[in-house]
Amino acid sequence: MKALVTGGAGYIGSVTVEALLARGDNVTVLDNLSTGHSGALFAGADFHQIDLLDTGPVTKLLAAGDFDAVIHFAAFSLVGESVSDPEKYMRNNVCGTISLLNAMRAAGIRSIVFSSTAATYGEPRSLPITEDQPTLPANPYGLTKRFMEQAMEAYDAAYGLRMASLRYFNAAGASAARGEEHRCETHLIPLVLQAALGKRENVRIYGTDYRTPDGTCIRDYIHVEDLASAHLAALDYLAAGGESVICNLGNGNGFSVREVIEVCRQITGRPIPAVGASRRPGDPARLVASSARAREKIGWNPAKYDLRVIVEDAWRWHRTHPNGYE
Numbered sequence: 495m496k497a498l499v500t501g502g503a504g505y506i507g508s509v510t511v512e513a514l515l516a517r518g519d520n521v522t523v524l525d526n527l528s529t530g531h532s533g534a535l536f537a538g539a540d541f542h543q544i545d546l547l548d549t550g551p552v553t554k555l556l557a558a559g560d561f562d563a564v565i566h567f568a569a570f571s572l573v574g575e576s577v578s579d580p581e582k583y584m585r586n587n588v589c590g591t592i593s594l595l596n597a598m599r600a601a602g603i604r605s606i607v608f609s610s611t612a613a614t615y616g617e618p619r620s621l622p623i624t625e626d627q628p629t630l631p632a633n634p635y636g637l638t639k640r641f642m643e644q645a646m647e648a649y650d651a652a653y654g655l656r657m658a659s660l661r662y663f664n665a666a667g668a669s670a671a672r673g674e675e676h677r678c679e680t681h682l683i684p685l686v687l688q689a690a691l692g693k694r695e696n697v698r699i700y701g702t703d704y705r706t707p708d709g710t711c712i713r714d715y716i717h718v719e720d721l722a723s724a725h726l727a728a729l730d731y732l733a734a735g736g737e738s739v740i741c742n743l744g745n746g747n748g749f750s751v752r753e754v755i756e757v758c759r760q761i762t763g764r765p766i767p768a769v770g771a772s773r774r775p776g777d778p779a780r781l782v783a784s785s786a787r788a789r790e791k792i793g794w795n796p797a798k799y800d801l802r803v804i805v806e807d808a809w810r811w812h813r814t815h816p817n818g819y820e
């Protein structure tokens with residue numbers, strides 16, 4: 495299999511490249527390095543520093559590459575930032591993806607695995623969330639991802655471009671060689687582990703008055719290696735002629751913010767002070783996935799679903815890379 499991976503220098507993208515190379519696939523990475531890291535690239539994969547909005551070079555790369563499929567990670571993904579700067583999200587996530595889809599069409603590439611998100615649902619109707627629940631994104635980030643799913647459905651109907659859209663819940667953990675490193679960190683587990691390392695004084699708990707057993711938000715944390723294996727399964731599904739599909743990727747287990755902090759205290763053996771803070775706008779109280787469809791349709795089989803294992807792997811990464819990829 496010859497795959498083009500956009501965003502392959504990012505967190506989930508680099509762990510997926512690692513998995514593709516491990517099974518012997520031929521991998522080319524396209525990344526503009528705006529949020530990715532050159533240190534996350536692999537020598538075994540070709541690398542092209544290109545911005546998806548530069549349609550000329552994108553079209554040229556795809557036309558010459560003889561790719562069987564594209565895995566498309568390259569996007570911005572911060573909910574809060576998308577609220578304060580929606581143009582940035584529309585331009586990159588929407589216009590960038592359309593540029594990629596058009597280049598795929600011109601090159602005759604007919605399979606795409608797409609990074610989508612639980613943010614496409616908005617406030618869930620019931621738990622666990624199944625893919626047939628209504629999609630009412632509560633922020634521009636979720637909106638861009640849902641819009642692109644719909645655009646790909648139209649491209650499938652008109653041009654036969656098949657997609658596997660994977661709606662991630664909360665990615666966490668690390669592989670042996672790659673981990674989570676955001677220049678502006680907003681995610682719970684890395685922030686808690688930074689507090690464990692003494693790099694920040696405490697963890698702020700955004701909202702302690704939610705209607706949940708301990709008053710804090712509940713999320714479904716999924717190991718980044720399990721996310722990566724889902725991309726490989728989705729590639730194989732499309733290569734075998736599978737029709738377009740949208741699948742949730744989560745564990746089906748919800749953990750509250752306080753529970754996550756407590757597990758981090760146990761794994762790290764450090765006190766990790768936590769303080770209550772006001773709610774973060776746009777945070778639903780509970781997000782927990784049903785991943786039954788991913789198991790049935792694409793044959794996904796997650797292996798690292800224990801939150802302790804997820805935190806242990808994240809902790810190993812943060813301890814051994816206190817300055818990330820620097």
Ligand code: UDP
Nearest residue numbers: 680681682685698699700711713751774777
């Ligand atoms: N959260 C928190 N303190 C932080 C960062 C996150 O209490 O410093 C909460 C956040 O409000 C949410 C959960 O932790 O309920 C997971 O947030 P994260 O940003 O990791 O992922 P999201 O669910 O937004 O994709």
